[in-house]
Each structure stands twice: as structure tokens, then as C-alpha cells.
Amino acid sequence: MAPLSLPLRPAIVPWSMLMIGLLVLLQHMHDDANVLADPILAPELKYCHLPLNLPDGEAPFDCCAPNWDKPALDFQLNESAPSNLRVRLPAHALDADYAAKLDKAYGLMKALPSDDPRSFMQQANIHCAYCSSTYQMGNSSTPLQVHASWLFFSFHRWYVYFHERILASLLGDDSFALPFWNYDHPDGMTIPDAYMSYPNLTDVYREPSHLPPAPVMLDYYYMNESIRTADEQVAANLATIYRMVVTGATTQYSFFGQPYRRDDSPEPGYGTLETMPHNSVHGWTGDQQQVGKKDMGTLYAAGRDPVFYAHHASLDRLWEMWKSLGNEDIDDSDYLNSEFVFYNENAELVKVKVRDSLDTVKLGYVYADVENVWMNVTTGRLSDGVASLSGSERVCVMGEEMVEPCSIVLRREKEAALAAEEMLVIQGIEGVLDSPAHFEAFLNFPHASLSTMINCTEYAGRFSTLAQMILTNMTGNYLNTSVQFAIGSNVRELGLNEEEFIIVTLVPRVEDPYSPIAITSMKLQYETQGVSRDWRELRLAHRVRSEKTRHE
Numbered sequence: 001m002a003p004l005s006l007p008l009r010p011a012i013v014p015w016s017m018l019m020i021g022l023l024v025l026l027q028h029m030h031d032d033a034n035v036l037a038d039p040i041l042a043p044e045l046k047y048c049h050l051p052l053n054l055p056d057g058e059a060p061f062d063c064c065a066p067n068w069d070k071p072a073l074d075f076q077l078n079e080s081a082p083s084n085l086r087v088r089l090p091a092h093a094l095d096a097d098y099a100a101k102l103d104k105a106y107g108l109m110k111a112l113p114s115d116d117p118r119s120f121m122q123q124a125n126i127h128c129a130y131c132s133s134t135y136q137m138g139n140s141s142t143p144l145q146v147h148a149s150w151l152f153f154s155f156h157r158w159y160v161y162f163h164e165r166i167l168a169s170l171l172g173d174d175s176f177a178l179p180f181w182n183y184d185h186p187d188g189m190t191i192p193d194a195y196m197s198y199p200n201l202t203d204v205y206r207e208p209s210h211l212p213p214a215p216v217m218l219d220y221y222y223m224n225e226s227i228r229t230a231d232e233q234v235a236a237n238l239a240t241i242y243r244m245v246v247t248g249a250t251t252q253y254s255f256f257g258q259p260y261r262r263d264d265s266p267e268p269g270y271g272t273l274e275t276m277p278h279n280s281v282h283g284w285t286g287d288q289q290q291v292g293k294k295d296m297g298t299l300y301a302a303g304r305d306p307v308f309y310a311h312h313a314s315l316d317r318l319w320e321m322w323k324s325l326g327n328e329d330i331d332d333s334d335y336l337n338s339e340f341v342f343y344n345e346n347a348e349l350v351k352v353k354v355r356d357s358l359d360t361v362k363l364g365y366v367y368a369d370v371e372n373v374w375m376n377v378t379t380g381r382l383s384d385g386v387a388s389l390s391g392s393e394r395v396c397v398m399g400e401e402m403v404e405p406c407s408i409v410l411r412r413e414k415e416a417a418l419a420a421e422e423m424l425v426i427q428g429i430e431g432v433l434d435s436p437a438h439f440e441a442f443l444n445f446p447h448a449s450l451s452t453m454i455n456c457t458e459y460a461g462r463f464s465t466l467a468q469m470i471l472t473n474m475t476g477n478y479l480n481t482s483v484q485f486a487i488g489s490n491v492r493e494l495g496l497n498e499e500e501f502i503i504v505t506l507v508p509r510v511e512d513p514y515s516p517i518a519i520t521s522m523k524l525q526y527e528t529q530g531v532s533r534d535w536r537e538l539r540l541a542h543r544v545r546s547e548k549t550r551h552e
């Protein structure tokens, strides 16, 4: 396939853009007195505007929430655990009664008038509004985008929380809980049956070839399916969760995504889980023939498929699982004080803060105990030791489109690595958002290719986007973001602790239609801040041990 040469950046900046730039600049100058800190406050509904443009073939629609002309209510967190916790069950194991009840709840939601904020259409529109910059930050005129930043997990927890409370109230059953799509367990790796067989839980815009029994591809890109057996796919899925939750996300920002504060530009950086399985499952589920692979494949339409909410309950659960490994939530006050607004089950507008979303028990729900098979994944090595470049490998050129696998040599700080987490940081990831873009990173394995299976020790992680067909700002749908993976466990298992250099090989997974992707910088970084205490102690113990051995 011949790559189109699309410009990564627009060549011409319209004058209106310059004016906005000037305003932003003035605002920054004004803010300089109290620099740095400020959370993003809840958007005001009255400043919502129509999506800037819609993809060809999409009927014009307005995804702003219905207006609310009073001040939003403040969410009241229940500080003591409610006596009846709602239990979110794995979706593949629902009994017929539960599935029928879920179907009934969505039937009632779909029957509400479309201007009711609790109606299914309005629920789906929430996602469009918070992802397409139709809102601006409550304390800034900067467009708001909740994805690819540290807001990702909390925003979606609140979104699913209110969605669930509305379904419960329509059923008149306070104990009702949404199921979660348990695709991290071998028994849950297809679209759950209930979402296939009940009329209110299905969606016409799903990829026909991905319906059951097709196994979900947590590291999906369109060519995987032709090169893997079903067993290999299960192994790849478990390896995906293992890398993205356990070894690749040992620091807070690597897991949650990068800080995003007042006036910041959108999409500062993805957390590991947002790229996979989040983005990949979206892209896999949607109809590959539709523009942006809608519904699930593109942000503005994803909430129109009921399975969206089971997908996000799953990610919400994986956040809990990550914490169960000894990791802690971010305690930056800008993070904790970030706000959103949602309509509740009484159709009242409620303002919520990130800080009130951190404990699901206080929100009244928990997840059923399910075995986390992926926690114990063991990987094998594909290489037999320290690699070197032979000279025939393609070298990654920063800022240039990546079309084929390429390698780059990075210098390590051996000593720093003993007491801190070693991070592979990839910045200035640029591309267009009309079609997903992906690449994988391997350590000391320059032979990595499109067919390399990812359940290996050399695999550090993968970056994966989600199509975003509605323009997010005046300059168009251009991606400029970052991702980072903790690689300490790979380095130890590959026996690279004493090495001064690591070869990083990137394997772009080119999509059809082709979507260009480039990165402007890649480095190793050593972090202690935000690393969970257990991990730090483990690393220190390791240092003491190795110093001892040296002295003996």
C-alpha cells in the first residue's frame, strides 16, 4: 500500500485562529501571577456549540446537553458505605433474568423523549460533547477534551455511574448494576451474548466479522486477524492486559495519562490502558465499513452502542485492579478538584469532582470477584541476549512518518534505574485522527515485525488511537500527544540491568485507510515520584542486594 503523503500539520492558519491564539496568549499573560495551579472546572452548558464539522454522510446533529438554567447541584458523596452495595457482574455470565432486566432498562431509556437528558440519545451525546470540544473549560475559553489525559478514568467512571443510576431508576430497582465486559478473561473474549440477542442491547453498526464467536482483539488493528489463530489471540489479549496494567504502568502518570489543567491544550498524553484495550476495543467493535468505524470506532458515536457502557465498566474495574496491586491514585490538587457536570436520575444537573470518584464503595458499587488470569502471565524471550544493530536496520527518524519498523538506540542511566522506575517516554506523537494509528515498542529486538507476537519479554507496550471524526479545534483533527511505558520489569527479565544502551524498535501498524504517524522524541526517564510505595521498596531492596553482591 502506498502511503499518501498527508501533511501532518495544516499549512495555512486562518486569521480566526490567530485571533484565538492572541486571546489565549493574553489570558496566559494575565494568569502569570498565579501560574501553574488550576484545575479544569465544570463546563457551562450555555457555552456549548455545535460540533465544528461532521464527517461526510453524517446527518447534522447537536450533541450539547439540554439546557439547565439554575446553578448545578453539588454531588453529595456518601461518606459511609451504603448497606446495599450494587454488584457489577461479568456480562458473559448474566443469567436470563438479569439480561432481560438489562434489556428492559435500555428499552425504557430509549423510549424517553429525545430532549430528556436521561434518554438514550442524550446519554450517547454526552460522549460526543465531552470529546469533540463542543464544551469549553468552565474557567477558560479553551476547548475541553477528556480523553488522552489524566481525566480519562474519572470522567468515564462518573459517566457510567450516572448512566447506571438512570437505568436503575427507570426500572424502579435501586440495586440494579450494569454488567462489565470481562474481555480480560478467556471466557469473556467475545461481544457478550446479552448484547447480541436482546433488541435494546444490540447495535446495527458493529463489524459483522467481529460478532461472536470471533475473539476480541485487545491489540486490534485491521491486519491482525489474518495472521493469528484463536489461541494466539487469547495469549495476545492476556499479554496486552498484563503489560498495560501490571508492568507497563507502575507510575501514576503512565497509568492515568498526563496532567491536564486549566488552559492546557487537549490530549497531553495517554495512559497505557486508554490506548489498549480501550481504544483498540472501540476500533474492533465498530463497523469497519462506516466512516470512522462507527459506532464504537469513533468518539462522537461510540455511546450509541449499549456495549460502550459495559466496555467502560470493564476499564473502570481494571482501574480498581491496578490499585489492588498496591498502586495509588494521583494526589495533585488540580487533578482532585477537576470537575464535570452530568444529569442525574431525576434529570437534575449535578456537578462532580474527580476527588469524589476515587472510591467505588462510596459511590455504592463494587465488582464481582473474577479471576485475573492476566496477572500471572509469563512471557518468553525471543532474543538470546544483548542485541546490536547490524547496520542494515532502518533507523527511526524523529518527526518523519513511520511506515515500516525502525530502531533507535537510547542511552540508559544504570544507577538511576536501580532506585527509580525506568520509563520509555515517547513524545510528540503526531498524526491525523480520521483513522486510528498504532505502533508497538520492543526492547533489544530489532527484528520485530508486523507478525511478532506480543506475549514476549521484549514487548514494552503499544500506542493506539481512536478515530475522531469531528474536528476538535480550528486547526483540524491533528494529533499531538504522548505515551509512556514502565520498562523496569522487561529490563530485568531480559538481563539488561548493566547495559548502557537499549535498542528500541517501533513497529507501526499501518491502517487501511492509511493514517500517518510520526514521533518527535523518545527517551528513557527515571521516576520515583508517583511510583507506588511497594514498588519503590522493591527497587530499593534490589539496590541493597546488588550493592552487597558487588562488595562481596
Ligand code: C2O
Pocket: 127, 131, 147, 156, 278, 282, 302, 312
Ligand atoms: Cu470516552 Cu471509550 O471513550
